[in-house]
Structure formats: structure tokens, C-alpha cells
Amino acid sequence: MPAGLLGIEELDRAEIEAILARAKHFQPIQSQSLKKLDTLRGKMIVNLFYEASTRTRTSFEIAAKRLGGDAVSITAAGSSVSKGESLVDTLNTLAAMRPDAIVMRHAASGAPHFLARHLPTPIINAGDGAHEHPTQALLDARTILDRRPSLEGLKVAIIGDIAHSRVARSNVHLLAKFGSRIVLCGPASLLPAELAQLAPGVTLTTDIREAIRDADVIMMLRVQLERQHEASFPASEYFRFYGLQLEHLDLARPDAIVMHPGPINRGRELSSEVADFQRSVILNQVENGIAVRMAVLERVIG
């Protein structure tokens, strides 16, 4: 199997630390007037997005270009995908054009893993179904570590639709490898008990106040209405019980930060005041996304 990046679960601490250190190195480049390096000069990256995405796709494109590489983005609508071509046929066709990596997002869990078994091209997972979103967890870790010396011992509350969240899974795997205490919180129907077995140090609660109490980091998840295959929770009362509101923050540690993978729904997962709260780091996450994806592309292709 070519060396791509399919998930956080299979990475070890040293590999993650190396990517995060490299991302830190790339951070200042984001604010230079001349941002372009030549690490990936002559390299071609294909971004293949089977699911709508603005920020992740753009972030990968910018990361590739800042490293001097060429990036082509393909979305499912308007491509041969909408003409009924199978996933493996599409990928074989793309692989025959000899890209150096394929960045892929797909609504089916495991789609990139399935392809990695059949393709010679390294695949970078930009989100597969409800499974993993490794670069999101890496940029979240980079963002936390910009404000804390270590992840060890931190209490991290992850709140929302955990069952359907690839962001939650990747973050759980990463944070657990570094000794964080992770509390997963959401409505009972979106919080299967087996989540506690994902990694060491994971506990579950349906009470948002318990989750937030003494937390160092509060990660809010987007309510994934497109992944709701049934009425798993009464949507009308979601915000009342699982939306993050300003008064909740009094329960957390005074220096707690608020994160969100975006795009945010003001009034659904978090109140507008929280989104604009001074310790909300949502835009730092976006900025770190580019640095982290540069580090990942460099690791996979460079």
C-alpha cells in the first residue's frame, strides 16, 4: 500500500509530532508577503471531492500551491462520477494520469481505504463518511498546542453528533495517544456506548454541563443533518440542551478555548456570542489548516 494518510488511528506519536512540528515551521510562511516554496515543484496533486466542501478543499489547494506544487480539484457533480462511473474506475483513470497524490473526500466510510488497496497512488483522506478526518485532528492539535505546552492531562470536551462525526473520531485517536482526557457529549441516540472503547481515556455523558466542567478545550461539532438517516433526536430542542451558550463557559477553566471545525451554524450548535467569543479559536483553526496540510503533503510526496 502506498504511503498516504488514511487516518490518525494508525499513526504513532512520533509521526504525529513530526507533522505538527513541521506545521509549526510552515506557520510564519502564511503571513509572509511571498508565500511560495518549491518543495513540491513539478508535483501534481488531485483533489477529488465526492462531498461538498469549501474550506477543506480550498485549504488543500492552497497548501499544495504554497509548496510549489500543482493542484487540480474535481467535484463529483459535473464529472464522470455523475455519469455512473464506479469509484474504482474513476480512481484508476485518475491514477493513470500519474498524479503524485490524490486527496479524497467521500461520504462512504472506508472509501479511501478500499481504494488504497487497489491503487498505486498515495491517498490522503480528507474525510471519509463518519470514520476519520485526519488533517482536521492534526490542525486541531496544532491549534491547541499553540496555546498549551502539551496535550497531556488536558480535559477536552467534544460536543454534538458524535455518532456521525469523523472529526470526533480522529480527534479522539490523536488526543488519546497524547494522554488527554476526552469527554464525548451528545444526545443519547447520537452517543453509542461503544464510543468509550475507541481509545483510552474516553468517557461519555449526555449532560453538556458535566462535559464542560473544568474543560481546557471545548470542541463543538457541526450538526450533520445530511448524515441523519432517521430522526435520531428532536431537532427543535437540540440547541436548548446541546448548544454552547456563553454561560456554559463559566463552568470551564478560565483559559478554556472553544473550537469548531466549521462551517458554524450560529444558533444551532453554538450561540452567536460564543462564536465571536475572544477565546474562540475557530479562525486560527482555519489558518492552521493550511500549515498542517502543507506538512502532510510534504510528508506524503516531498
Add this chain to the structure above:
Amino acid sequence: MSIVIRNGRVIDPASQTDRIADVLIADGRIVGVAENLAAPAGEVFDATGLVVAPGFIDMHVHLREPGFEHAETIESGARAAAAGGFTSVCAMPNTKPVNDSATVTSYIVERARRLAPVNVFPIGAITKGSAGEELAAIGAMKAAGAVAISDDGLPVMSARVMRRAMEFARSYDLPIIQHCEDLNLSAGGDMHEGARSVRWGLRGIPAASEDVMVARDLVLAQLTGARYHVAHISTHNAVAMVDYARRHGLPVTCEATPHHFSLADEDMAAYDSDYKMKPPLRSVADRAALVEGIAAGAVTAIATDHAPHPGSEKMQEFERCPFGIIGLETALGLALDRLVHSGRITLARLVELFTTGPESILRLGRGTLAPGAPADVTIFSTEMSWTYDVNLSFSRSRNSPFHGKTFRGGPVATIVNGAFAWRRE
């Protein structure tokens, strides 16, 4: 035309035989089992060191014909059956068209008579089109050769329809076989609901979806007195409930597949569709309960649920792939490996599960080496080492998680109605 099978260990549970002896076959019938039988002019098969058993019966296969011949045909599936040591198979009705009429039943019987090296017994649908609403022509299908009814692949969701179907099954003296799955609970699921499905972000098929259907049907079986059979049982609760009902005198039975007693969800390769089937591979505890149920007698038969799908359909995202794996050629090897060599059951019990067990449900007049019985014989080794290469399968499909597995023991020769249907090269 006669065959003498010399010097094998003859295991015939129907007559409680287990000794070294010869078996004489002539004119398609068993002549007798005895020591040092005089050999008439005919073929002699040296079975020294091998087991000689009544022909194995697989009461649950999908031969895909008519309608899905790209996946399997009656001929190719029957060849795979012979190579797996089976002399009789029961063909589930989810073909295209569905076998819900005497016309389709007769077509299968006729095609099998011309092309199949083993006995093929059709199972008729319970409802028209297996749509779960209107009863199929059960009596006419029985007259055309159907040996049971089932909507396999789908459950009969309506309790009212199931009750009526059981009443008819009873009046026609046919077993009624249910694929136990509450579709409301399993909707959208791709694998067993548990730690693995949560880890992989795949939607789960809860064990409860099987349990609630088994519970409902056992109540209906008591109400109607039907001979009720649970296909591919997979959960510890379902095994316990069937066993409870059986001990209380209800004519209910269940079958276990080799993949369910051999593998659990933890054994799956990530997102590999060769591990995707219904019911899904369950928890380690469910698998253990299934083995225990086989050993203790709660399970009456081993059946493969041989379910061919062409590579193009299995080469997709896991959640888009169809359910099912092929299993005819690996069933005996897995049963020896997981049940006999591991010390859980005796060799005689294993033979029961492949012969008198399904025979007691289906009443085919087979599954024995009694004089006068049809000469269906399975000859197998308990020790021979061999490796399964799915690319050499007689099946038209290649969807097996056991490709490359080395087995200790397996089929050596298959005799159907007095003639060799297959011999190991």
C-alpha cells in the same frame, strides 16, 4: 454400474454406525455397509484413512438462476456444491423472477435435472415476489418440487402475513424458513452494531433486529403449530430462544453458517466487502454461543448461505456492496477446523449436522447409508492439508474471505445417485 468404497471409516448417524467398513453401491442405491464386501464388477474406491458419510445436504444456497446468471448458474453452483462435499442443495427463491410459482419451481427442477451434478431442491417463496404481502402459490410449488418456503434475503415483516403463511405451511406439511431481521431496526446497516462499527463509522445492524423477529415468530409458531426454521442464526439470544422453544416441544429448528461460527466482527479486514453479509459477523460472544449451541444440540443443521456476487458488485465502497459470500467449498474445512479439531464436537456430530440434521427438517429421503437409500455419499479426509484458492472455485463468483486459508481436512470425493459427481484431483 456399481462402486465399492473400501476400508473407510463409515459414519452413518441414522443407523448409529461408526466403524471401518466397505460400502457397496449399485444402480444408484446403497446396497449395504459391511466388512470385506465381495466386489462385483465395477469401480473400487480405496477410502483407507478417509471418512465415508451419507451425502451432505446444504439447505441454504443461492444459485442465482434464473435472472442473475452473471453471478452463478444452477450448473456452476451445483459444481461448487459437489466440490464442497455436498450431494444435495436447496435453492433459495430470490431469483429473477422470484420462485413464487410452480412455473419457476419446475424450471429450476428441469434445469437442475439436465445440468447439475448434485440434487437441487427448490425452496418456494412465502409471498408473491417475496414482497411480504400476498401469499405465493404454496401448494402448487410443493406439487412442482418445492421442499420448503422462505422469503430469504428478506423477512416477512407483517406478523399477520407470517401467521397466515405458517398456517398454510402447516397444512401442506412444509417447513417455513425465515430470514430473521426486523428491517426497521436494521435499516441502513452494513455490519454488526458494536465497537467495530462505531470505530469504523459504519452503520450498525443490531443483534436486536434478529432477536425481535425470532421472538415474534416463535410465538406465531406456537399459535399455528408450523414447522418453523430460523435461517443463518447469528445471535446468542436467538439461539437461546430457539432452544427454549425446542425444549418446550415446538417443532422449531435453526441452522448455523460456517462463517458465523468461524468469524466475529473483530476478524473483519477493514472495509473489505468479502466480510459483508447478512446477518453480519456478530460479536465474539455471539460466535461462542453459536458454537455452544451447535455442540449442545440447539442448532440442527449447518448450512452455507452460499451467496455469489460478481467482483464488479463487490469492488465498491463497503456501504454500496451487496451482502453475501460464497461458502460451498469451504464449509467442511471450516467445520472440521472450528468444531472438530478444536474438540467442541465429535466427528459423528459433525456428520449429523450435514446429514440427518437437515434431513429431519426437509424430509428428502436422503442423509443415510441405509440399504435402498439413494446412493449419495460424501468421502472426506480429516487430516489432508489443502489451501483454498478462490480463483479456482467452481462458482462464478469470487467473494470469499477464506481465500488463501489452509485447512486441515476437507472433501475428497462426492457420489450422487450412485455416480461420482466430483473427485479431488
